[in-house]
Amino acid sequence: MARSREFDTEAAVEAAMSAFRRKGYEGTSVQDLVDATGVGRGSLYGAFKSKDGLYLAAVDRYRELYAQPLIEILRGGAPARELIREILVDLVDEIVRDGSRQACLIVSAATERVPHDPQVARRIRSTTGSLEDALTDVIAEAQESGQLTGTRDARDLARFLVTTLQGLRVMGSINPDRRSLMSAVEVALSCLD
Template sequence: MARTREFDTTAAVEAAMAAFRRTGYEGTSIQDLVEATGLGRGSIYGAFGSKEGLYLAALDLYRERFARPLVELLQEGAPARELIREVLVGAVDEIVRDGSRHACLIVGAATERAHLDLDVRDRLRDTARSLEAAFFEVIVRAQESGELPGRRGAADLARFLVTSLQGLRVMGAIEPDRAALTASAEVALAALD
């Protein structure tokens, strides 16, 4: 008879997510995951199949906690510039608050795993596309209402804003300087004009 799982799966994935954010996929060993989660190797393999399975679960949880709220925020219907500023400046605030400089798991996955792992690449592509679509809808509504000029295509602007958002995360990992990151966010906002 198979044993039932006797641990909090979400708590284990949260702990693994923190470990992967600290040291990346390659830098995190199974032993590191055992120590971070408090689970035995057998429990990790039984629940997630492999280190990669646990990494994908951590990436999914990260997307749920950090990317989905951005999409939901952009769907609120407030003025476009205000919403977009809130997303970009909110990212700056989050970066600066993170004194331990934990990497954005999405950026880390893009640089470390996307070229090697189709499951990771597909998740990242879905995340980027959902953010682009949310930005696109905001921009189209604002251009149609005259809130934003229509000189630039909404699809190009949406893609640029996703690139800017991820660029803020990369530069913030290097040096979380609020003034410099906020200035970059303002330049991105100026592209809407």
């Protein structure tokens, strides 16, 4: 008879997610994951099959915690310019507050795992694609209603804003200076004119 799992899987995934954010996939050893989760090696392997399995669960949890809420906010119907500004400013504030400079798991996965891991690549493309779609809808509706000018293609602007979001995360991990990051935000917002 198989033993039942004796640990909180969700808590273990979140602890592993933090470990991967601090050290990346390659830099995080199985022992690091054991230490972070407080779960024995055998139990982790029993639940997730491998380090890769736990990483995929961590990426999925990160998407649930960070990407999905952002997409829901975009679908909420607030005025486009104010909504996009609020999202960008909130991101800058989050970056500046994060004293540990944890990496965005989407950014680190894109650079570290996407080139050679099809499962991670699918998840990251799906996440950034959903964000781009939501931004495209917001921008297109705002252009149709006259809230934003229609001089630029809504899809192109959405791609640019996704790039800006990810770029802010990268630059914020290098130098979390609010003034510098906000200057980039203001330039990005000017592209909506």
